[in-house]
Amino acid sequence: MKFNLLAQKGKIGKLELKNRIVFPPVNNNYTHRAFMTDESIEFYVARAKGGCGLVIIEATSVDYPRSRSVLNPAIDDDKYIPAIRRIADGCHNYGAKAMIQLSHVGRQTRKSVTGMDPIGPSPLGSRSALYPDLPKVLTPPEIQDIVELFGAAAVRAQAGGLDGVELIMGHGYLMNNFLTPFSNQRTDEYGGIKGGLKLCTDIVKKIKERCGADYPIVCRYNIDDFLMRDGNTPVEGQLIAQALERAGADAINASGGMRDSDLNYADHTSGSPRGGWLHLAERVKRVVNIPVMAVKRLSPEIAEEALRNGQADFICFGKQLIADPDYADKVLNDRLDDAIHCSSCCQGCYDVLWMRQPITCMVNPAVGRKVDYLRRRRNARGNKRVMVVGGGPAGCEAALEAAKKGHKTTLIEKNGELGGNYGICRLTRAKKEVGQVFAYLERTLEKNGVEVRLGTELSGELLDEIKPQVVIDATGSDFKTPAIEGADLPLAINPIQALDGSKPVGR
DSSP, X not given: OTTHHHHSOEEXXXXXXXXXXXXXXXXXXXXXXXXXXXXXXXXXXXXXXXTOSEEEEEXXXXXXXXXXXXXXXXXXXXXXXXXXXXXHHHHHHTTOEEEEEEEOOTTSSOHHHHSSOOEESSSOOOSSTTOOSOOEEOOXXXXXXXXXXXXXHHHHHHHTTOSEEEEXXXXXXXXXXXHOTTTOOOOSTTOHHHHHHHHHHHHHHHHHHHHOTTSOEEEEEEEEOOOSSSSOOHHHHHHHHHXXXXXXXXXXXXXXXXXXXXXXXXXXXXXXXXXXXXXXXXXXXXXOSSOEXXXXXOOHHHHHHHHHTTSOSEEEOOHHHHHOTTHHHHHHTTOGGGSOOOOOOOXXXXXXXXXXXXXXXXXXXXXXXXXXXXXXXXXXXXXXXXXXXXXXXXXXXXXXHHHHTTOEEEEEEXXXXXXXXXXXXXXXXXXXXXXHHHHHHHHHHHHTTOEEEXXXXXXXXXXXXXXXXXXXXXXXXXXXXXXXXXXXXXXXXXXXXXXXXXXXXXX
């Protein structure tokens, strides 16, 4: 096996996991009025079925609706337990463990969304235009009420059969607001990093008190706030880790940044380096004895090396597991060629999220579909002759779907390679990973019996030869020239011509 260390069992507290692959909490906006839907449940169970050792359910509001940001599910009432149990049972059926992230977003919400004032340690607003409201300053008794809310939420998670909880203490949410001098200017017992640690450790202790000393708690927080001033650095990140361990935390999920960061923490696109945050996990590993999880754009090769070098104990694959729910199984069984490759475009799974729409995926059109649609899709069969015209993403997916349903399928593409206009992206430094998407599609089309004809244009003679019963037009779109003066001059070229080299760009 190529990835022996990823396949090894691991432990968080007394909880044993079958491997070192974690599906981290990924909000998906599949909820309905704070309830997790069939789509929510299917989303998480599918990743357990696909081989993950641990599945962590998305950020879940402990005080709904005040503590919601996007379309978060809630966990502040017992009525939400049945859906949680369905996820726990579903994950356990496939040998995976399941946790849930408990969340309070603090000042990162809007009164126009929740009908309530955001809250925080100090009357300081966010730099982000997403959150224009000044937070209401919490009093010490109100802070203790929030500690109780987290404790009650953990009890519900335990009652729902979940194997533990993760606490979100980073990314600009409530606990991060208290931990970071940038947003905490209090002078009372909750002021400064010491006061922030009081809140965080009180919550850890409360959960242990309510759920038992052996109930696992993972703490996800910023090892680095990525702020030029008044932010925590990895030095403070190490001190925070030690304090959380002393309070009873069972693992650290090493993350970083927030919307106020000077370095954009949200850049998970292919323009950011692979393994760019691995050093954060490594810094924490040096000072604690509990397991540490590494996050952000980690390839299986980088992950295996990180485990070998003692830089981390568990590896989180987020976007890869959105693109391909069976990614863990394919990694562990040396089937990476069969894995749907995430190009880190962040369009369907991230940009859409903040539009409060259900997430999708640019490279896997099944993501975000209704469960009943997916069931019909799996059951559909046919035996027609199908021709797909155009070898871009849509054409490749259409041909693949037709072949999987049993149709005799031919795909024609006028150029000498698959990709279409979208494939031009692979010629750029930041988007070169798009090339791996089409390498995967080329292999998968062949495995599913699709006849691919490159350098072939649609013609009457071709129609007479193949005699398709169905023709799918996937020729895509052309670049639209803007209606500006000079756009028709010979020196004006469009982006596709500039990238593919068909016209010189000059200086």
